[in-house]
Structures are given as C-alpha cells and as structure tokens.
Amino acid sequence: MVIHLKDISLRREETQILKNVSWDVEPGEHWAVYGMNGAGKTALLNMLCAYYLPSTGDVEVCGHVFGKSVLGDELRRKVGIVSAGVQQMLRQDDNTFEIILSGAFASLGLYEKVTDAMRDRAVGILHDLNAYHFANQPYEVLSQGEKQRALLGRALMGEPELLILDEPATGFDFIAREQLLDTIQTIAEKDHGPSLVYVTHHVNEILPVFTNILLLKEGRVFAAGKTTDLLTSETMSDFVGMPVEITWQNERPNMTRK
Numbered sequence: 001m002v003i004h005l006k007d008i009s010l011r012r013e014e015t016q017i018l019k020n021v022s023w024d025v026e027p028g029e030h031w032a033v034y035g036m037n038g039a040g041k042t043a044l045l046n047m048l049c050a051y052y053l054p055s056t057g058d059v060e061v062c063g064h065v066f067g068k069s070v071l072g073d074e075l076r077r078k079v080g081i082v083s084a085g086v087q088q089m090l091r092q093d094d095n096t097f098e099i100i101l102s103g104a105f106a107s108l109g110l111y112e113k114v115t116d117a118m119r120d121r122a123v124g125i126l127h128d129l130n131a132y133h134f135a136n137q138p139y140e141v142l143s144q145g146e147k148q149r150a151l152l153g154r155a156l157m158g159e160p161e162l163l164i165l166d167e168p169a170t171g172f173d174f175i176a177r178e179q180l181l182d183t184i185q186t187i188a189e190k191d192h193g194p195s196l197v198y199v200t201h202h203v204n205e206i207l208p209v210f211t212n213i214l215l216l217k218e219g220r221v222f223a224a225g226k227t228t229d230l231l232t233s234e235t236m237s238d239f240v241g242m243p244v245e246i247t248w249q250n251e252r253p254n255m256t257r258k
C-alpha cells in the first residue's frame, strides 16, 4: 500500500483540521485530491510527509507505519513533493541542474558527494522534462513553468514511490499549464514510476491518468473512488453546495454553475 490512512483525526490548538479520514492508495494508482479553500488538503499532505502526526488513527506511507519506525530522511526519500512551500525553501541562486541533483540527497542544497551516475540521471531527467535549455539558469530567473519543472525534476531524482503535486499549476497561463500537465501525464504513464497525488482547486486539471479522486470537505472525506463515478453534476452539486454542471471534453472535465 502506498498510502493507508485509517480513521485519522488531526487537531492543532483548538481546531479540528481532519476528522475521521480514511483513504487507501494502492501501488500504480494515481489520485486527484479536490476540495475548497480550508478543506484540509495541505494538512493532509503535511501528514503524508510526516510534518504533522495525527492526533488519532493509523497512518502508513510507503511501508512506514507512523509511530512505529523512525521517520524522517528515509520516508522523505520515498515521497517526492512539488509545492509552493518547497519552492520557497530552495536556494535561489542554484541552477536547474543543481536543484535537480540535490533531489538525490533529499536535501535543499548540494552538500554530499555527487557521483557520475547521479549526474547522468539528472541529465536524463533534464531531457525528459524538456528542461535542458535552462539547465544552467539560476532558479530565481526561471519562469513559473520552468521553476515547476525544476521542482519536478528534483522530486524525480529521488526515485520516489509517491509523488505529491500540490496545486502545481497555480498562477500559470494556459500554455504553461497545459505543458506542465503534459509532463505530468508522461510521468504518470511511465512503467514503475511513482504513484501520483495531484491536489487542485480546478477540476479541469484532472487528467485522464487520475482515475481516482478524493473529495475533501471541511476536514472530512466527502467521497473517494473512481473519478468518472464521482465527477458527475449530481455529486459535485452536493459537494459544492450549489447546482453545477459537469461536462467532459477530450476526457477532461469542466465544472460550470447552473
């Protein structure tokens, strides 16, 4: 099991952030996580990366049972994450190649010995992500789309079992977003690649590879299952609390207000 959450609750100060959350992700599955602002998506991701421990319930991520084994670097090597939080922590003057290489160490800079095999792998990733032409550019001068590809490369360098993408297309123009989604689709289709968890506010970003969806509302699982079963006008009207219509075009959903 890539993710196994059983009856999780998470409390911070006086706030009950997650309530009775159960969720299983099997190897090879790709999931979208959809919810409104404040639904608890970031809190859920922070728990998968062991930044938060649940107040009650069981958590297992990539074979690590929280509370039983020593977490930290070993778990973080198996879980890649692309998020605004990681973006802010990077050294802004490192170039794309260095950022990707640093993913080999689950560290935020290059402090350990880089081998030729690591260099070769990073070059392969640069090619896969169509990022070779900005390999020598410092992170701070990259466009949003390029930054996100650098982060994706860094996450892939660690050969993760689970790759979490937290609203990766936020602030992107149409072309940059579609290019990023193409890259994500390619990663998802690779044999022996990581399971993907894609967190978004926009149903239109849910690519056909995300065959499963978790609908999170006010800290609870509203529904979890097959995307095609749950992304219907009826379920989504219930979920958002207003009449909406879901339409599909080229296997991509759209949601509009009725």
Ligand SMILES: Nc1ncnc2c1ncn2[C@@H]1O[C@H](COP(=O)(O)OP(=O)(O)OP(=O)(O)O)[C@@H](O)[C@H]1O
Pocket: 012, 013, 015, 017, 035, 036, 037, 038, 039, 040, 041, 042, 043, 044
């Ligand atoms: N450390 C904390 N202490 C207290 N409350 C918190 C803490 N972290 C999150 N919360 C609260 O938990 C709720 C869920 O927050 P979270 O950031 O997980 O939502 P989200 O679904 O990621 O929202 P968004 O889509 O806006 O990013 C919010 O009401 C937030 O204020």
